[in-house]
Amino acid sequence: MHNCQVICGDATVCMREIEASSVDLVIADPPYNLGKDYGNNKDLKAWHEYEQFTQDWLAEALRIMKPTASIYVFMGVRFISRLFAIMEERFHLEFNGWITWHYTQGMGRKNGFSPRHEDILFFTKSSTYKFNLDSVRVPQKYFRNRNNMTGANPGDVWQFSHVHYCSAEREQHPTQKPEALMERMLRASTDEGDLVVDPFVGSGTTCRVASALNRRCIGIDLNPDYAAMSRERIGKPFDMFDSIDPRMNRTPRDLPNTEYKADVEDASITTPALFNDW
Numbered sequence: 001m002h003n004c005q006v007i008c009g010d011a012t013v014c015m016r017e018i019e020a021s022s023v024d025l026v027i028a029d030p031p032y033n034l035g036k037d038y039g040n041n042k043d044l045k046a047w048h049e050y051e052q053f054t055q056d057w058l059a060e061a062l063r064i065m066k067p068t069a070s071i072y073v074f075m076g077v078r079f080i081s082r083l084f085a086i087m088e089e090r091f092h093l094e095f096n097g098w099i100t101w102h103y104t105q106g107m108g109r110k111n112g113f114s115p116r117h118e119d120i121l122f123f124t125k126s127s128t129y130k131f132n133l134d135s136v137r138v139p140q141k142y143f144r145n146r147n148n149m150t151g152a153n154p155g156d157v158w159q160f161s162h163v164h165y166c167s168a169e170r171e172q173h174p175t176q177k178p179e180a181l182m183e184r185m186l187r188a189s190t191d192e193g194d195l196v197v198d199p200f201v202g203s204g205t206t207c208r209v210a211s212a213l214n215r216r217c218i219g220i221d222l223n224p225d226y227a228a229m230s231r232e233r234i235g236k237p238f239d240m241f242d243s244i245d246p247r248m249n250r251t252p253r254d255l256p257n258t259e260y261k262a263d264v265e266d267a268s269i270t271t272p273a274l275f276n277d278w
């Protein structure tokens with residue numbers, strides 16, 4: 001059922017068991033080396049050790065990726081520039097995008113600007129890769145002939161709230177990511193039946209979304225409690241993803257303006273229903 005498997009163990013070691021060039025997508029959300037407590041593993045290494053850890057798991061990730069595969073890596077601001085250099089210069093991956101996840105609210109600071117984002121590096125193994133733009137479009141702001149009125153490219157700033165502590169979907173994991181992030185990556189970079197690997201699966205977000213979207217998934221985590229949590233989460237009934245892009249509810253600003261409406265060749269697509277259906 002679900003075509004998802006969750007393995008408990010070290011990411012680098014477990015990926016050695018996966019066949020070379022067999023994976024369509026890697027989504028990796030590693031510990032950021034900021035001292036988080038992940039139960040049986042503490043996220044605090046000397047930076048040179050963390051760099052070696054990053055190179056080790058990335059080398060395995062690269063080995064299992066098909067030549068047409070993509071990889072998305074989450075990272076905090078302290079290490080992201082070094083991660084970028086490792087991916088581009090050490091592993092010669094093709095840069096595609098630097099995505100900013102704007103999580104809208106968080107802890108406050110009095111002596112500087114409060115952090116409100118984490119970043120995701122999107123690379124591909126070669127210049128030939130899958131990108132299903134039509135699966136991830138968001139509503140256009142304006143009616144214009146030259147705009148694709150089925151929707152716009154979502155861009156590289158993704159605004160989704162954290163999974164709140166009071167949310168029904170919240171798991172007992174310190175860094176659970178919203179499902180909408182994984183949903184967008186999975187829809188854009190895979191098709192149904194494709195295989196995705198998440199080497200740091202945590203609460204199981206990637207596996208749950210992959211399962212809901214009929215993708216195959218292998219999740220790995222060092223903590224047996226998180227591996228069990230992920231397996232249980234995949235089995236829970238699925239109603240909808242736990243985060244909604246607020247722009248999906250947006251009514252285009254110029255909708256009532258007949259001048260703009262006249263600019264649209266196909267009158268049928270000017271109906272507000274198109275947007276209500278999104």
Ligand SMILES: C[S@@+](CC[C@H](N)C(=O)[O-])C[C@H]1O[C@@H](n2cnc3c(N)ncnc32)[C@H](O)[C@@H]1O
Pocket residue numbers: 009010011012029030031032038041173175176177178199200201202203204205206220221222223226
């Ligand atoms: C940032 S969290 C992932 C959160 C996940 N994306 C989610 O939505 O729940 C990182 C995870 O990596 C796990 N981890 C730490 N070191 C690991 C290693 N060497 N191999 C596999 N997993 C590891 C931690 O236990 C933690 O659950």
